[in-house]
Amino acid sequence: MLKKRAQKRSEMLEKTAQKASEKGDFFMKIEKTSEGIKVTDISNLSLPETLDCGQCFRWKPDEIGNWRGVVKGVYGKIRQEKDGITFIGADEAEFNEVWLDYFDFNRDYDVLKSDFGANEMLKNACEFAPGIRVLRQEPWEAFITFIISQNNNIARIKGIVERLCAAFGEEIEPGVFAFPTPERLAKEPTESYSKLGCGYRAEYISAAAKEVYEGTLDLESLMSAPLNEARERLLKVHGIGPKVADCVLLYGLGRVERCPADVWMKRVIAALGGEMPPCVTDYAGIAQQFLFHYARNFPEKFVGIKTK
Numbered sequence: 001m002l003k004k005r006a007q008k009r010s011e012m013l014e015k016t017a018q019k020a021s022e023k024g025d026f027f028m029k030i031e032k033t034s035e036g037i038k039v040t041d042i043s044n045l046s047l048p049e050t051l052d053c054g055q056c057f058r059w060k061p062d063e064i065g066n067w068r069g070v071v072k073g074v075y076g077k078i079r080q081e082k083d084g085i086t087f088i089g090a091d092e093a094e095f096n097e098v099w100l101d102y103f104d105f106n107r108d109y110d111v112l113k114s115d116f117g118a119n120e121m122l123k124n125a126c127e128f129a130p131g132i133r134v135l136r137q138e139p140w141e142a143f144i145t146f147i148i149s150q151n152n153n154i155a156r157i158k159g160i161v162e163r164l165c166a167a168f169g170e171e172i173e174p175g176v177f178a179f180p181t182p183e184r185l186a187k188e189p190t191e192s193y194s195k196l197g198c199g200y201r202a203e204y205i206s207a208a209a210k211e212v213y214e215g216t217l218d219l220e221s222l223m224s225a226p227l228n229e230a231r232e233r234l235l236k237v238h239g240i241g242p243k244v245a246d247c248v249l250l251y252g253l254g255r256v257e258r259c260p261a262d263v264w265m266k267r268v269i270a271a272l273g274g275e276m277p278p279c280v281t282d283y284a285g286i287a288q289q290f291l292f293h294y295a296r297n298f299p300e301k302f303v304g305i306k307t308k
Contacts, residue, residue, distance in 0.1 A: 028105060030095070033086065037095045040084035043109040046131020047080045050103075053293045054154055055251055056135055057145050057161045058179075072138060073170070073178040074098050101136050109133060109286075116287055118279035121272060125294035132293060134256065134286050139219035140212060141179045142252025146244050147204050156197075163196045185209035204239030211237060223253045230255070250285040259284035264295040266307040 028042045047067045051059040059069035066088065067078045076099070077088040087099055100106070113130065117123040148164075149157050168184045169177035186209040193202035211217040217237065222230035230253065234245040246260035259276060261269065268291045269275065280287040295302055 030092075032092065035086055035088050036090040037087045037092065037099075038081075038084055039087070039105070042084060042105065044130040045085060045103065045109075045133055046129070047078060047085070049129045049131040049293070050133045050135065053129070053132055053289065054296070055289060056137060057149075057154070057158045058165070070165075070172070070176065070178055071102055072098050073172060075173050075176050104133050104136055107133075112283055112286060115279050115281070115283075116290070119272075119277035121268075121294075122277060122279070122287055122291060125290040128297065129290065129293050132289055134289050135251065136254050137251050138179070139223070139248070139252040140182060143208060143212070143219060143248050144179075144185070144205060146247040146251070147208055147239060148198065148201055149247070150201060150204075150239075150241075150244060160197055164193075164198075167192070167196060182209050182213040186213035201239070207238040208240070219248075219253070222249075223255075227255060227257065231258075250288075256285040257282045259288045262292075263307075264292050264302075267302040267305045268292070268295050270305045270307045271302060 029040045031038050031040075048061070051067055051069070056069075058071075059067050061067050065079070067076075067080075069076050074094060076090075079086045079088060087095060090099065113126045116126055144164075145157070145161055148160050152160075165177040165179055168180035168188065172178050185205065188206070188209075190202050190206045193205050198205060208217075212219065217233070222233060225233070227249070231245050231249060234240055234248055235242070240248075243260055243262055246258050249255040249258040250260060259265070265288060276284050276287060
């Protein structure tokens with residue numbers, strides 16, 4: 001199954017690259033090296049800016065600057081280089097099955113950032129961190145990790161997620177764990193999550209896991225459902241409010257038109273006049289990631305701004 005999917009992805013990639021070449025447009029290059037898979041000619045991608053901007057919680061830089069994390073049960077080791085990114089130890093099947101979608105490589109961010117430049121604040125945000133990309137995370141993992149994120153800071157979220165994986169995830173390498181399955185979390189008593197430091201979120205994790213495990217909530221079906229219907233369904237889950245629902249839609253379900261509004265983004269939107277600028281079109285979620293990161297790094301620009 002993995003080989004068939006990889007073959008289809010490779011065929012799609014070749015066709016897209018051919019079309020892009022005919023039009024004279026940007027398209028990345030992928031090559032197999034002695035170390036793994038190397039991707040070059042990509043629209044600005046910075047691993048630090050993308051993996052440490054508040055949208056994911058399982059990546060860490062090691063002592064030599066490689067980034068390590070687990071995606072779809074695969075332990076990724078990725079290195080930033082001057083001319084691209086190397087996925088250490090990966091083969092074509094792994095790249096096509098895991099990393100191609102995860103890093104949203106089929107989207108040209110240069111075009112988006114050019115459009116975003118019509119708004120001064122958004123232009124500044126893109127120039128501050130041009131290497132940000134919005135990751136396409138696993139729906140189930142994003143669902144649980146953003147429940148954990150409620151009223152929490154990033155360092156603490158990372159700690160709770162790490163303990164959750166170590167306690168209930170499958171060990172795929174010594175000391176490295178996959179994200180726990182819905183079945184595993186659904187069968188754990190709520191107290192197990194309290195012991196990990198989840199606080200009041202413990203009961204939310206338990207309830208959410210049971211809905212997915214028992215089949216009353218099909219996360220993947222929400223990827224193609226009308227946006228309002230998908231959002232309303234998420235809001236019916238115990239403990240999920242508008243901000244978490246929007247984060248799950250954007251980061252877990254690929255709904256890039258959805259813009260989560262936490263305290264930072266509420267300040268940003270107020271500074272923008274009460275709404276996202278027209279230049280974001282159907283990509284408010286991607287624009288939001290640049291603005292969110294910008295606001296967190298320049299809080300003085302948003303002091304005293306009143307939010308609704």
